[in-house]
Amino acid sequence: MTTGSRKRVFGDKISFKSFSCAPVNELGVVYLFGVLHDTFDFKIESIQSGFPDCIARRKVGSNRWEEVRIEFEYDSKSFLAHRHEPDGVDLIVCWTHNWKECPKRIEVIELSSLLGTAEQIDSEIKIKRQLTAWQRFCREKRLEGLAFDEIAKIWKNQKNKHLQHFTGCAKIRAPVTFTLCGLTTAHSLKTTFWKKEELWLN
Structure with missing residues (x-):
């Protein structure tokens, strides 16, 4: 089959920001993470083709930052197929988390399950006051040992409860x-x- 006759493959429609279709490969995951890195409260230091794919940092306290070694995968189980060393990474960012035996010390951000929550947070952090509130909440929960998906769900639930309370009062x-x-x-x-x-x- 020639290049001209090869048909492109697209993911499901998601209509999220500049991304109209879900990722179908690792490059799509990298791009989506780049769109959302502020939402996840990361500062990117470098991205490379070697392992790990990305070095980032996130604030954990006053004048305190921690290094985060990130590997991008379309599905988390590909980490094994690529024969990466688990001790060389702190976080896997993927579209689908299907690695049930993933070591507990490795945090996993599954973009497909967090997209709705990430979109809500992303719209809120455009206001500096809310960005500060989210960062403070995120750092506090990370120090308690919670993973990002747990933190995001707690934040979303608290926001929804606040909205329901306000709506009830307004009536x-x-x-x-x-x-x-x-x-x-x-x-x-x-x-x-x-x-x-x-x-x-x-």
Whole structure:
């Protein structure tokens, strides 16, 4: 088959940022990680063709950074097929995590299962205040020994609970009666907002 007649192969549609289809190889994983590296709170030091593929660092405290040796794989089990040394890596970034015997000391980021959570976080960290909150939360949980997928799920659940609470409060409708200079007035409470621990009525 000639190059001109060879058909391209695409992954499933995901429509995530500049990525319209899911990765089908390791290069797709590398690109997607590059798009999301801020979301994962990494600073990239170098990317190379040799093992490990990437050297990064992440902050773990005040003036404290840890080195992270990263290997990219389309599926995590390819780490074995490529005969890499487990002691030479701290983190595997893959599209599919199918290596059940993966050593516990190696953290695994499975992009396919985290894409929805990563998209939510990515949209939030564009605001500096939220970026700081996410980084602080992420560093705190990493010091507790949690992996990124666990941290991301906890963050997402907390955000969803906060949103549900706010939505429920915003639907409150009740008559409020107050007396001013001897006159009684009825006021319909349409919405309730909390800002800086003060109650605002519209």
